Amino acid sequence: MHQPTKPTNPIEKYFSVINLYHYYFFFILFLSKVPVFWHFLSLIFLSPPMDFYCNNTLLIAANESHKNFCPCEDPWWDKSLFTETVQTKFDLYCDKKWIVSFTQSVLYTGTLIGSIFFGILSDKYGRRFACTAAVALLAISGCSLSLMPNITSFIIMRCIEGISAGGYIVAGFVFVVEHCGPNNREIVSALYHVPFNLGHISLAGVSYLLRNCDHFQIAISIPVAVFVTIRCLTMESPKWLMDQGQTEKAAVVMEKISKFNRKPHGSFKEEIEEYTAKRSVRSGHMHFIEIFKHRRLLLNLCCMSAIYFVCGIGFYGVSQYIGQMSRDIHKNIAISGILLVPASISAIFLLKILCRRTLLMITTFLSGVFMITVVFIPAHLTLLRVIFACICDCFFFMAFITAFLFGVELFPTSVRSSALGFLSLMSRFGQIVAPPLNSLPEFVTGLTFGILAICGAALCYPLPETKNIDLPSSLEDTKTLNKKNTLGDLEKPMDGQSTDIDKPDTSKKT
Template identity: 50%
Template sequence: MAPNLTSNPLEKHLSALTCYHYYVFVLIFIAKWPLVWHALSLIFLSPPMDFYCEGIDNKENFNKCPCDKPWFDQSVFEATMQTKFMLYCDRSWLIAFSHCICNTGVLVGSLTFGYLSDKYGRLTTFSASCLTIAISGSLVTVMPTITAFTCMRFFEGMGIGGSIVTSFVLCVEYSATVHREYITALFHLPLNLGHISMVGVSYLLRDFDNFQLAISLPIFLLVPLRWLMMESPKWLLDNAKLTALSTGLEKFNRQRSSTSIKEEFEQYLQTGTLNTTAKTVTCFEIFKHKKVVVNFSCMAIIYFVCGMGYYGVSQFIGEMSGDIHLNVFISGVSLVPGTILCMFLLKLLGRRPLLMMALLCSGIFMICVILIPETYVWHRVVFACICNAFFFMAFIVSFLYGVEMFPTSIRNSVLGSLSMVSRVGQIAAPPINSLSEFTAAIFFGIMAIVGGALCFLLPETKGIELPSTLEETRRISKKKGDSDGPLRMVSPKAKNGG
């Protein structure tokens, strides 16, 4: 049976791509470029730094402790965390601790800004998170001690976590169902480009403070986005802010006045199709519904696997070569084909099959890496890069999946929680890589396969309108259309705005 056309007029307004659509997406995509520099800056803030004790040229004393007056090898980097704060020997643990505090800030920021975004709007919260990054990132360069530096990095991490969550949800809620796969996949392309371009920034600026300042100042330019585009149409509708919604949608459809658009949505709300009390729902209420709990639990494990796998394998690749700039460049370039391919496979295969395939393939390729003899260096690098590309594809699908699976009123809060779990996986990656290469690869591979198996328990959300209430979320079942009630789906005619 052919699915019924959705009755939500918002889908009709967003289904036909307009100049304003492109304007909004370009702004969001450009904003993601410098933000990813902060997400990955740890690579160049504290790269491996060799040192020798003063007055001793014998290489047998290379990185030997104790050492009262070290000479750092500055042939690659002029200044880093190690040289600025003298972090070596018994103080070297402060490097990992500082990174851990920054990642903790990302956890807190994902939850805090996610909650604020559900309450006060996506765009307002995104601008606030960007301002947090810009100020704290700039102040990092003038912190006199490692303690002050670490504290400021916590606030920078909070801004990073908030910007990741709010920008993605904002992008998805600007997309009609028929375009969602393409838009959300393309959303990750600026991350790849930012990953690659960060190598150029570090290559030109080898000083720790100059590099940090160069990636922080551009973020100030993102703060005015709050006044350059309208708030999320989906959030405005679900919070019954019809005046702002109709005024904004007039930019999408110049042939209709904001007054007629507002009347259309007033009639829609009067039908009771949208439960306007959804905005009072809290994130904790998902645990009242068994199906929703299963979905959330499976997605939490998958997010953990994606975070651990993507960052862990990136580090794994980096350790295969001695040139840090080449390492990061190869890692970034290897993600681009997977991102582009994911854009088409999301449309062709759907969410669940693609996520399952990406996780299973990443696990298989990771295990293959350790089966290849160490003498075949480039063969191992190629397989590891393919594995990382599949992990990144899983990241793309899981982010979209998490957005589509939960209602508007708690969408950012849930995504913030899932992002927190993903960040825990990222924190776990370095200790895993500190184990033997065989053990680390086996662990990454098996966990990816486990994540792929959990996809069997998840519903397919392809073609289903973003849910507004927990009841709609609960009715989503494994098989599209096989539910406790009717699901709002978009027919092929909707592609033409019909």
């Protein structure tokens, strides 16, 4: 019996080897993420906990009974650590104190909108265009934030800042993944999250040097403006161009990349045209809404949405607990960022060794187990509780890294950014829900985080395996994925050879 083989994707084949252009491209995209992530964490230093005393007298200030006393008409702020914050600038105290946390919720709401909007924009107009537009909007909104005259305009600009930051993360990740071959996708995906750790750590240093909220905001926004040059320094994703039917442009980009690598490859146009001609289905006209019409894609989207929600609520919820280890806010943030570095490094090796579904199931399950363990450790064993909470947070972060890559690999090119945007939206919902959960009794909070994580591990089972498989270009590609794929099947040679997942339902006699 002879089974027809699946045509070899020339772009995936060429990108299976990391070349000079990859290092150049990844360096630019990775470096740009550091200042972008600063904006996600900036409110920690824009509005840190601030004490105030009433009636503007140091004599009364010495009396602790007047500390943070409400109602208060004429507060005297303790500016020993920060000279100006959002609270002192807009008089947010007593009955207006809730606005501080509301501004953070507004940022997350903006990221919800941005993830979807820029995901759709990326699928329609290209990855490079979406990245450029997002980073330009972030630079403008970030700098403008320090100029807002009142809290209402500040909140509106904060939402726009969230839209652009959330949009860039989604568009940038898809842009990076589409420049990877199946054999190096997991390494690059894990490394893509390292700038988050660097941003986490370095932001504490920026705030330590600049204690005025306006100066701090401008300082983290100006570096973002530099990366508007992404449009000039990079080329459009050739995979997106090919799957959109722009084969000539895709061939031109590939030829420029091979020339940059000093490895001329003159047959890209013919190879791409031959590949697209053999495709039974064109994927360029599929829209995000069509996901809901196909059972396989809908199942993938529903399971991954729940997992993203669990990762969002778990990682950010547990991080808030770790942030209370000491009173030094700069040290807290730096330590919490450093703790995640081992998780990022471990994810690189584990993604290479284990299947996507297996690793995601293990990390979410263990994060739940460690969180539940924290709940039952006696309260007086504070150090042990913190250690277990840190381990739990690391597993949640590793689950995040795995889910980010897994989610991209489950959907075809034409809806990949849109799907990732929707999944990121679910993650943001988790982030929004985490703070209220942390306000509940500690036992209830920890038990909720733990049970949700274990439920997330169970939802990994229905998902198909995608390790060492070309990124799906069409609906037909996603239908060939099935949860029975094994690591042994997936490690068979890919260049021109078929695997079980490539075999159609019908066979032909020789």
